[in-house]
Amino acid sequence: MNEVLEELARDPQLAHVRFVTVEAEDLPDLSVKHAVAAVPTFVLFSGGRAVDRVDGAKAAELSKKVQTHAQQGDVPPPPPAAPKEDLNTRLKRLVSQAPCMLFMKGTPAEPKCGFSKQIIEIFNTHGVKFSSFNILEDDEVRQGLKKFSDWPTYPQVYVNGELVGGLDIIKELVSGGELASTLPCKKTREEIDARLRELTTANPIQVFMKGDRDQPRCGFSRQLIEIMNSTGVQYGTFDIFSDEEVRQELKRFADFPTYPQVWVKGELVGGLDIVKELLEGGELDETLKV
Numbered sequence: 001m002n003e004v005l006e007e008l009a010r011d012p013q014l015a016h017v018r019f020v021t022v023e024a025e026d027l028p029d030l031s032v033k034h035a036v037a038a039v040p041t042f043v044l045f046s047g048g049r050a051v052d053r054v055d056g057a058k059a060a061e062l063s064k065k066v067q068t069h070a071q072q073g074d075v076p077p078p079p080p081a082a083p084k085e086d087l088n089t090r091l092k093r094l095v096s097q098a099p100c101m102l103f104m105k106g107t108p109a110e111p112k113c114g115f116s117k118q119i120i121e122i123f124n125t126h127g128v129k130f131s132s133f134n135i136l137e138d139d140e141v142r143q144g145l146k147k148f149s150d151w152p153t154y155p156q157v158y159v160n161g162e163l164v165g166g167l168d169i170i171k172e173l174v175s176g177g178e179l180a181s182t183l184p185c186k187k188t189r190e191e192i193d194a195r196l197r198e199l200t201t202a203n204p205i206q207v208f209m210k211g212d213r214d215q216p217r218c219g220f221s222r223q224l225i226e227i228m229n230s231t232g233v234q235y236g237t238f239d240i241f242s243d244e245e246v247r248q249e250l251k252r253f254a255d256f257p258t259y260p261q262v263w264v265k266g267e268l269v270g271g272l273d274i275v276k277e278l279l280e281g282g283e284l285d286e287t288l289k290v
Helices: 002-009 030-035 059-072 089-095 112-126 139-149 165-174 187-201 218-232 245-255 274-279
Strands: 039-045 049-055 100-104 131-134 156-159 162-165 205-209 235-238 261-264 267-270
Touching: 002 059, 002 131, 039 059, 049 059, 089 100, 089 139, 100 112, 162 165, 187 205, 187 245, 205 218, 218 274, 267 274
Parallel strands: 100 131, 205 235
Antiparallel strands: 039 049, 100 156, 156 162, 205 261, 261 267
């Protein structure tokens, strides 16, 4: 379907149509708003409102609807140009862009000076989670940040929008054993797995889902909760949207790539399809027996 969208976007008769793809998991509120129960789902907008949709990989239907609505609608005027952002406002936004921001010469893959290279080596060695900004690509930021922070050299490290310092300060934190408490550092695989074992056994029956039992935030999670409630068993839920580490790592830990997931006594049962199969085969009650 991506190829279908790309082909439609190349059609000169559809030059005024804007094609946008989004990850349903990353925008749960939008998915709920437009009743996206499965992917792919295509919603057509005109004048700021949804006017049509196609559920599923139906290439011919999607092409026909796009062309029909494009012919009926007026060509929208170009959006007004965004006002230029004040430099100080931009710098405040940049230093707070991630919990740990590194302003450096070059990129983590290709540092362009010895100091930047050293700080990347330290961050990689200690598993520091960070985002970076290449000051060589933006002279306004390069010059403005020195004055903004009253710090004349690079690299510069910020945590939660506050300046920590440069390479010398980072080295002092390492030698004093304070780096992990100052910067956000990644957990070891063993630490992550230990936490996941605790979470999967937090209740005899544990459901990892998008949202919670009172407010599921995707169609699959909603269907699963309806089935679980129909069995009358007691179970706990964990909202994977509330914890990115759990959301990503549990897929690896369980060797199961999607959500929701049902766990019983710390063992993975499976997702919605497997639960449906157990229900249809009359085996669900026995599987959930604790």
